[in-house]
Amino acid sequence: MTRQTSQQTPSTETIGWTREQMAQRLAQDIADGSYVNLGIGIPELVAKFVPAGRELIYHTENGLLGMGPSPEPGAGDPELINAGKRQVTANPGAAFFHHADSFAMIRGGHLDLCVLGALQVAHNGDLANWSTGADDAIPAVGGAMDLVAGVKSIYVITQHCTKTGEPKLVEACTYPLTGLGVVNRVYSNLAVIDVTANGFQLVELAPGVDVDTVKQATGAPLLLPASANIGSTK
């Protein structure tokens, strides 16, 4: 998977963490033993970077707990797939179940973490990630609204700005919402940012990125941490 770059002029896309590094950074923060649902796209990369010694159990909303990696070529079953409809495997200790039971897990608050992409995140935690609202688009929502409403923690992993340089972290979402006040934390190419009762709170900067860059790329006020740890990666 290669890094996407943009030809647009002032862009933050080419600085800070790569997609893999964002996924790797996020993976450090998932506690051992967590039940985790990874969205399609960049979120899927997270599984590659879970630190040794931690055991996570992956949920896919189409009916499997204990999802494993892609099968060896030719060894897959077209009826063993993930929510992105790609073939996967089942780890030891896995369980299959039907869709109502799967979303009972989600809605009932049994999953510890869901990692999703975003079109926009507002400073109050509102998330827009399912529709640009374009007239000619085919509406399709999948399980995103259920996941953000039910899972204990919602982490967003995303480029800090759009390809045209617009902030994705905003005062208020202009795209159709996925959920109200649901995002707990954002991992972007520039920084790790918490969504707090007071708004966006900087947690950590990507290497080579300074506070002003993040502030300028963020469409809402950015609270700075008291700690001097800013600028270092763990």
Added chain:
Amino acid sequence: MTRQTSQQTPSTETIGWTREQMAQRLAQDIADGSYVNLGIGIPELVAKFVPAGRELIYHTENGLLGMGPSPEPGAGDPELINAGKRQVTANPGAAFFHHADSFAMIRGGHLDLCVLGALQVAHNGDLANWSTGADDAIPAVGGAMDLVAGVKSIYVITQHCTKTGEPKLVEACTYPLTGLGVVNRVYSNLAVIDVTANGFQLVELAPGVDVDTVKQATGAPLLLPASANIGSTK
């Protein structure tokens, strides 16, 4: 199981069908292939009298479809029981499931027939069968309210009158209700009686029982059938 008799004076308990005959009469009316829930007591006798060639599947609300008869002495499992908490067996083609699924079957209208006892049945189909409302009684309802609300047909099997000679088929129930307008048919020791939009409708008399006896033992008007078939058993 022996027939209960009463020493009270004018009683209908000693005429017409015995408990076994009531159960046998009811059993004739259950279609082949039906999914059936039999209540505790006289209703349980029905299973003994299903005509040869008909296959019924018995549901017990504590989580089994395909319930079979009692086990041979010593061969039972204390964890394979029916709703009356007596040991049973599982027939070929049986399935176990949890309580929410079991009552989804009931509430969702998937069972064809439920046979229950009664304290009172009103001519509009109201049923009272779970509580005498006595002050010192321990309230206990079990699955009766769910069964009468959900199962397609509700047949009541009961003595026509109480041990003190009071009618159990009444204008309006005086005991606490189990459900509103739920009973489809009553099999008593005196007669088979449908609950229709116009009230109680005589379907069939037990041998040796005449219409006047049934009328006198019934606490609400009794509609007579147009057919001349009255008085004969099938």
Added chain:
Amino acid sequence: MINKQVTSPAEAVRDVFDGATIMVGGFGEAGSPIELIHALIDQGAKGLTIVSNNCGSGEVGLAALLNAERVAKVICSFPRTANSTVFPDLYHSGKIKLELTPQGTLAERIRAGGAGIPAFYTPAAVGTPLAEGKEARAFDGKTYIMERGLKADFALIKGRMADTHGNVVFNKTARNFAPIMAMAASVAVIQVERVVEPGSMDPETVVTPGIFISRVVEVPEPAHESQLVAAGVTYP
């Protein structure tokens, strides 16, 4: 004597009527009852309402049913697909209606329909466009919306093995919507790779008890949608 096995997919869908509501199992291709859907195309019923998580891919299976213009409306969570223009074309030309429902709400509505629950409350979609027109209500300080149970005239679903009483087990993530659709449909029709006698299956491991299944048809080697699409197959 109970025997729910019918001889062919055609026989299994013989009485589907115009305007029927049909739940169609599957998440992507996993669990999609292609042979039953193709039999339904041959059978000819039209003006259908389809309840299904997706709208098919290529021009086989569910996409082919849509392409044949038999479907008036879909109730669906994710009708978009990378390799089909059937739904987008129909949708843009106004030939099909879409009721978009979050996936978990869709699943719960189906389960509720099958369980005799007419309505329930869910936190999903609160504050979003998909909550518009829906009753909102607070419980313990949190807002929920009311959703209605869904029922259907027919369900077309796919399993791995069934007995002649209709007890079913499934294959991996092909299970998805099938067990709840079986509950919610008046007539649930299932295609399985193998039909066995009652008593052949462990009653502890039955996933869908026979009470929910009306007809079982054996399709020993069901097609896989992705393979048909890759091979450029279209139906009919």
Added chain:
Amino acid sequence: MINKQVTSPAEAVRDVFDGATIMVGGFGEAGSPIELIHALIDQGAKGLTIVSNNCGSGEVGLAALLNAERVAKVICSFPRTANSTVFPDLYHSGKIKLELTPQGTLAERIRAGGAGIPAFYTPAAVGTPLAEGKEARAFDGKTYIMERGLKADFALIKGRMADTHGNVVFNKTARNFAPIMAMAASVAVIQVERVVEPGSMDPETVVTPGIFISRVVEVPEPAHESQLVAAGVTYP
């Protein structure tokens, strides 16, 4: 490394607190987690609310917990039993409160609590004393009452076998309320006859996935309530 196995029933119930709501599995004696209940009696928590279909028999298990006066309230469908005076005596002397709930409503309330559904509508109990004080509402011309989802701080349940991830299979009709109670409790504790390694169980046949289970304790030869009662055993 995930390992939910704990060493003893005592360890499994160590943190039950006064005033906790506890769901207790079982229908009659089938599925009653006697060893866990006895450990809870030893542990000493009081002022408990118990959610259970029955109230036990004799003076062992759930009846013994009641008899020890640790329970302030039961939510129950059928507290009466032929061979126990424990509940009747407490009830008549005003020492215990009873919230009587139809059995199917109890099951659905527990399932709803576990599934994040705060409330739903059911036709059961409409027009009866058990509907008093509950909101009634018509859908499609039929009346239903609203019931609330139920959650608990703990569930004490019994299975046949579990792996160390908490995946469980059950024994026959002992399954009853256990899978839904596991869903509805913050901490679900299960006793099983045998604990195995992950991978020992077929993922198609797991009844309760490990996500719903917090603690697994092995009780190789669990007591049967009816045998204890027949032998005149009392606890403690």
